[in-house]
Amino acid sequence: MSTMYAALLRGINVGGHRRVPMAEFRALLGELGHEDVATHLQSGNAAFRSASGDEDALRAELERAIEGRFGFPVDCVVRPGGYLADVVAACPFPAAELEAKQLHVTYFDKPVDTARFAPLDAEAFRPEEFRLGDRALYLYAPDGLGRSKLAAALGRPALNRGLVATSRNWNTVVKLVEMTRD
Known part of the structure; x- marks a missing residue:
């Protein structure tokens, strides 16, 4: 069984600094094995499907991959869709x-x-x-x-x-x- 998650990146693409192009971010999520990947705006919002049930492990994986790809650390918050609906x-x-x-x-x-x-x-x-x-x-x-x-x-x-x-x-x-x- 898989779950839809959102990845929220902190402090990217602000004033031309810490650039993370969304097309490359989507590709990175796909390379990590996630499916149904989509992004929203340029400020680091992505949705993806994963078989993992561990949002902390997903966050750690994503932070390592972003630093490896883009050369700088980016803090992330990863939450399942149900949690996001509950927040609303x-x-x-x-x-x-x-x-x-x-x-x-x-x-x-x-x-x-x-x-x-x-x-x-x-x-x-x-x-x-x-x-x-x-x-x-x-x-x-x-x-x-x-x-x-x-x-x-x-x-x-x-x-x-x-x-x-x-x-x-x-x-x-x-x-x-x-x-x-x-």
């Missing part, structure tokens, strides 16, 4: 009423708890808000991510030490669910 279903914000640029999900490589973000005075950032989910953080930023002071605060290295974290806007979150549906 559990959204604590009214996604249907918001513009996609106002809602983002940060995917973490492992569970996080509220204590990690306790030093942050969330009230100081209103009307922006965040909520934690299962290895995910939901961010409501009414003026978009680029203007979000809360996003900048959440991205501080002290809050993310020891984590791999990568964010996607709501349109991409929903598209990844569609791409990984069995």
